[in-house]
Structure formats: structure tokens, C-alpha cells
Amino acid sequence: MMRWIRAPAKLNLTLRVVCRRADGYHDLESLVAFAGLCDWLGHEAAGDDLALEVLGPRAREAGPAHENLVVRAARSLATHLPGVRLGRFRLIKRLPVAAGLGGGSSDAAAALRLLAAEVGLPADDPRVVASAKATGADVLACLFPEARTIKGIGDELGPVIRLPETFVVLVNPQVRVPTPKVFAALNPATDSNVEQPFRRLPLRRLGRAGVSDFSVLGQNDLEAAAIRVAPQIELVLKRLSKTPEAKAIGMSGSGATCFALFSDRSSAVATRRLVAAERPEWWVDATQLH
Numbered sequence: 001m002m003r004w005i006r007a008p009a010k011l012n013l014t015l016r017v018v019c020r021r022a023d024g025y026h027d028l029e030s031l032v033a034f035a036g037l038c039d040w041l042g043h044e045a046a047g048d049d050l051a052l053e054v055l056g057p058r059a060r061e062a063g064p065a066h067e068n069l070v071v072r073a074a075r076s077l078a079t080h081l082p083g084v085r086l087g088r089f090r091l092i093k094r095l096p097v098a099a100g101l102g103g104g105s106s107d108a109a110a111a112l113r114l115l116a117a118e119v120g121l122p123a124d125d126p127r128v129v130a131s132a133k134a135t136g137a138d139v140l141a142c143l144f145p146e147a148r149t150i151k152g153i154g155d156e157l158g159p160v161i162r163l164p165e166t167f168v169v170l171v172n173p174q175v176r177v178p179t180p181k182v183f184a185a186l187n188p189a190t191d192s193n194v195e196q197p198f199r200r201l202p203l204r205r206l207g208r209a210g211v212s213d214f215s216v217l218g219q220n221d222l223e224a225a226a227i228r229v230a231p232q233i234e235l236v237l238k239r240l241s242k243t244p245e246a247k248a249i250g251m252s253g254s255g256a257t258c259f260a261l262f263s264d265r266s267s268a269v270a271t272r273r274l275v276a277a278e279r280p281e282w283w284v285d286a287t288q289l290h
Contacts, residue, residue: 003117004042006039006040007038007040007041007106007109009035009037009095009102009106010033010034010035010105010138010141010142011032011101012220013032013033013250014218014219014220015030015221015253016219016221017186017221025153028150030150031147031161034146035168035290036287037170038095038106039091039093039106039110041070041090042092043115045118047085047087047088050086051087052068052089052090053088053090053091055092056092056093057094058095059093061096068091068104069104069107069135070091070111073108073139074089076131077115081121081131096172096174096257096283098176098178098179099172099176100255102142102253104136105135105137106142108135108136108139109139109142110142112128123144124144128143146290147290148161166263167286167288168260169240169271169286170257170258170285171236171260171275171283172236173233173235175230176256177230182225182229185226186222191225217261218249218261222253222254223250226256230255232256236256236258237249237250239278240258240260243271245267245271246267268286271286272284
């Protein structure tokens with residue numbers, strides 16, 4: 001019997017590029033939250049061979065199954081936990097790919113949670129954590145899908161943060177924005193806005209007490225670089241900026257998905273309907289953050 005779990009979308013509500021590392025990666029600081037929108041991943045421990053079937057409205061975008069992060073995560077766990085039965089996975093792909101929503105990383109984290117549960121291990125078992133880190137930069141954060149700050153390349157998790165009741169409209173102009181291209185287009189001298197101290201304040205204001213001020217959200221040092229790669233992002237941000245009920249707007253991750261945050265569900269639903277009617281070629285949805 002196949003067991004199913006959610007693989008929720010991850011949003012970067014703030015993102016600051018700290019520095020470029022010697023290994024070519026960048027150290028970041030970010031406040032992440034997770035959305036009600038998700039992929040679904042099923043697993044059945046039948047047979048010793050690893051298999052993945054990808055279905056759903058975004059299945060074609062997911063690429064070859066053997067390159068999927070679900071497969072990479074399962075194989076990584078097998079190296080840390082010899083004898084684990086990898087079995088058969090079925091992925092219902094609903095989230096846009098290369099969209100700044102951490103969809104592939106969340107799918108991989110879901111695979112690790114399923115496999116860990118199959119053998120009676122908690123998600124925070126050191127072998128599961130090591131497998132998450134080995135699979136990809138965002139997988140560890142997605143392994144524990146709660147709002148928190150993350151640092152480094154996504155491998156340093158801060159404490160869980162309480163968000164106020166927050167609703168979000170997500171808009172993607174239906175363009176794929178590969179993260180390496182965005183970092184290649186990054187100009188640290190201008191894009192990171194190191195001269196603007198408010199870029200450094202949000203994460204210092206956040207702690208276990210939670211977030212009470214929406215004005216600290218929406219700052220993303222990758223925004224200018226992402227717009228160079230995909231100018232359509234700027235059109236989305238301009239459209240969302242015309243929504244008076246929005247408490248904050250921004251771009252998630254390396255793009256191209258942008259967001260508008262609301263303190264009530266009705267405003268988010270109304271905005272989704274309006275933007276979707278105006279731009280039917282865009283992907284538009286509304287959900288709640290947690």
C-alpha cells in the first residue's frame with residue numbers, strides 16, 4: 001500500500017547574499033516559510049529496486065526521472081543507511097519547476113521523511129540529516145517545513161519562528177529561471193545593497209517571539225539579477241505593487257515566483273482572481289503560510 005505525504009512549496013520571505021565562498025557557492029541569510037500549495041509524494045516499499053513515476057500537471061517540466069532529486073535523496077540515504085528498501089515512489093508534480101519555490105528540494109525532503117518513517121527513524125536522525133545535506137542546499141530546510149531563518153548555503157537552521165496569520169498570492173510569469181544563471185548575473189557591488197542597512201535588519205529582528213511587522217519582509221538581494229535573466233519578473237512585481245491591501249511584496253528565492261502577503265484570506269482570494277483574469281498566461285494561486 002502506498003503512503004502519501006505533502007511536499008509543500010517553500011518561500012523566501014527575505015533573502016540576503018552575505019558573501020561568495022571559496023567553493024563558488026554563496027552564503028545567504030533568509031527567512032523561509034512554507035505554503036499550503038504542494039506536490040504530493042507517495043511511497044511503497046515494494047522490491048529492492050528504486051523506481052520513480054512522475055505524474056500531474058507539471059510532470060513534463062520535472063525532467064528525466066533518474067535525474068530527479070527524489071531519486072538522489074533516496075540513493076543518498078541508502079549510502080548512510082545500508083539495507084534500507086528504497087521501493088517505489090510516485091510524484092504528483094503540481095508546483096512550477098525552477099520557480100524559486102524549492103519544489104524539487106521539498107520533494108526530496110518528502111522522500112527522506114517517507115523512507116525514514118518506513119524504518120522507524122525520526123526526520124532528525126543524523127543519517128537522514130546527512131542525506132538531506134548531501135542531496136541539495138535547500139533539502140535540509142524542507143526536511144523540517146516550518147518558518148525559520150536559514151543561513152550558509154541553507155544548511156544552518158535557526159529556531160522555528162511564529163508567523164502571524166498570513167495569506168499569500170503567488171504569481172509566476174511561466175518562465176523558468178535556473179538558479180546558476182541568476183548567481184552568474186549577480187553584481188555584489190550593487191545588487192546586495194550593502195549600503196542600505198535595512199537589508200541587514202530583518203533577520204536580526206526575528207526570533208522565537210515571531211514576526212509582527214510585515215515591513216521587514218520582501219527584501220531579496222537576488223531580485224535585480226533575476227530580472228536581468230527574466231525581465232518578466234519586473235512586470236509581476238509592478239502588478240503586485242498596485243495591490244493596496246498587500247502588506248508586503250517580493251520575489252522568492254532566485255525567482256521567478258513573486259508573492260504578495262495579506263493579513264486576511266478574502267483579500268488574497270480577491271487578488272488572485274483579479275490577477276488571474278488580467279493575465280491568464282501567468283500561474284497565479286493563493287494559499288496560507290505556516
